[in-house]
Amino acid sequence: MLAAMPPVPTPKPAPGAPRVRERGDACPGALRLHSADDGHLARLRLPAGRLTARQVEVLADAAEALGDGRISVTSRGNAELRGLADGCGAELAALLAEAGLLPSATHERVRNIVVSPAAGLDGLGAADVQLWARELDERLCAAPWAAALSGRFLFVLDDGRGDVTGLGGDVTLVAVDPRTALLHLGGRAVRVAADDAPRAALAAARVFLSAARAAGTGAWRVRELPEGHGADVRDVREALVVEEVPEPVLPQGPPPAPGPLGPAALHVLAPLGRLTAAQLRALLPADEVRLTPWRGAVVVGAGPDRTPALDAAGLITRPDSPWAGVSACTGRPGCARSLADVRADAVPGRPGLPVHYSGCERRCGHPHGDWVDVLAAPGGGYLVDGAPVPRTDLAPAVTTARTAPRTTK
Template sequence: MLAAMPPPVPPPTPAPGAPRVRERGDACPGALRLHSADDGHLARLRLPAGRLTARQVEVLADAAEALGDGRISVTSRGNAELRGLADGCGAELAPLLAEAGLLPSPTHERVRNIVASPASGLDGLGTADVQLWARELDERLCAAPWAAGLSGRFLFVLDDGRGDVAGLGGDVTLVAAAPDAALLHMGGRAVRVAAADAPRAALAAARAFLSAARAAGTGAWRVRELPEGHEADVRDVRKALAAEEVPEPVLPQGPPPAPGPLGPAALHVLAPLGRLTAARLRALLPADEVRLTPWRGAVVAGTDPARLPALEAHGLITRPDSPWAGVSACTGRPGCAKSLADVRADAVPGRPGLPVHYSGCERRCGHPHGDRVDVLAAPGGGYLVDGVPVARTDLARAVTTARTAPRTTR
């Protein structure tokens, strides 16, 4: 049965310089352990590299309609969320997911956070097809009993060398450095490993983190939470795989793929405000594979890019010059009790430019990584746009100015 849990109580913020101490277990929701929200229960499905087969697309859309609110939220890690789930839906949801291969390991389903360059292997860019690494890493994770001890927030990032996902704040980041080599980054250090060893190296790095976390005794969920003197040591990976340490490692930086064609047989679309209706999800088919992205969209592999106008007619974002490209929002009211506003209803795009994220409270759930326009609901019905008070009626002008202003003036 699916177990519902109450909203987590955030731990107190540590004093400057003091290590964060986690006094409770990770309460991150999963597919079997649900989160209780104002609009019902929430299930989060980990989809390594965002991958869905055509069959899984159909099952996910069916589950959203039959058991939830008819929508699928795409998270900033390329995972999927079902909302509006009723009490006692476990007898239907769990078997649906398991039969479709969306629940390969009940003991590990919350720790399968793997983001990989979504266009890898499709558009001729990148140094290696890291989607293959993602599949092997997921298999290794599920086969390692100790890996179930990772936090539901621990993140593996696999970048094919183009730099589109390397900056997403991974705890363990693999970067394709050559067709036969990869760089493994963790805690500000890096080692060079053979490409064939990359998934095994990522798993070894995760185990080194768990060892460091146990030694620290602070209950750390993420690598950055480890206190000074208890850092996870990439030299453990170096010893196990005869890896070479890299001096002054630098992560590559590159833009995400723009909405539109990706080579001759793939395309990229974005979900408005990060949500897909069941009908929009089904509209992505036929396809060999659908990959949900950390930019709250989908890469569709094995399809004709000439389908883009039809997908735009379904309400998907298919062009980089769309004002809604790069606009995201948290759940807001009425689904979240902490939110001060219905941010999805209030959201306006402004002109295309910097990404913009609408938040109903100071937690800023689901915000994108990197530079962005921060729109925060304020008490009394207004908003703060990059810290400046703005009336709701003036949002469009203020957001346009913030998205298009030179960075030196902001």
């Protein structure tokens, strides 16, 4: 069924005041579609970004038959279909359900699980957290209370290399070794047995929901809980808590570069975060495909010999590509709020820091960490990290911003 979304977001609170959510979360899903200027939008939660070869084909077919022929990869490794026509909701849901992409009608929007995409492929992680993700997803869908989580609540599972810990998880699991993990929630951490890690992550989400209900502010995310109502990871009692970790520090590592990941996997990026149906199909054959939070895909079962074909399909296959790390919001004509067609205006500059083009101050889909902010301004120009730049001068300005030494924002 198609459900409309409210046109105006909840206002931001005054500095120092707790955020109060006066209405329920209206984040889009596969069943709750969002109405945009270019048609309806569906967001598919893909725990760990994982797609089977069959699911890749179904997603490409759905984009062509029901949407605009493209698939957007989100900053959580999920997939979006745009340009969907009125009345296609039931047909889309049937296609997704048949392919195993809709395992729970009640929990489909809360299956936000980001995982180190190279886990189990290159031998660098402390544990194969992809296996944790599958168990967590099963437990999440089986818990009736978990349907009350916001569609923005995020589980992050890091295999110890620190590539996804900086993505702003509400509940974060970090593999320490094959037998141990650290569970992070609200600035605290406890050590748990690796076998209990998925169960502990789900229990931490329940601790958050209890804290949110007690606060009465309608919080969607852990960081929105008001002072005095924080979610305490020490309240996780459904799994074996070995010990609290004093002053926990999340590991920080770089994302995987485009190119080979171990002996039989390739990481490629989608230009500006969008794949045509043909580009999605070009990832096949594959043992599986893992969409990544950096708007790319890991092709499991592909060796370096596949690189020329993927490059010819228009995918970003090399770390020295100037388009690596360049992303953009939807922009005009798909978004009424946007001041510009940011995808048409985007230029890469030279390789360097990530750069994100935004059509309005919401900056939808911007990267985490340090990045170059290119914001459309009234009158046709842009602000590059706050400095006015005519559209015709974007290339040198973006190059300078991506390659110059940075100070903390």
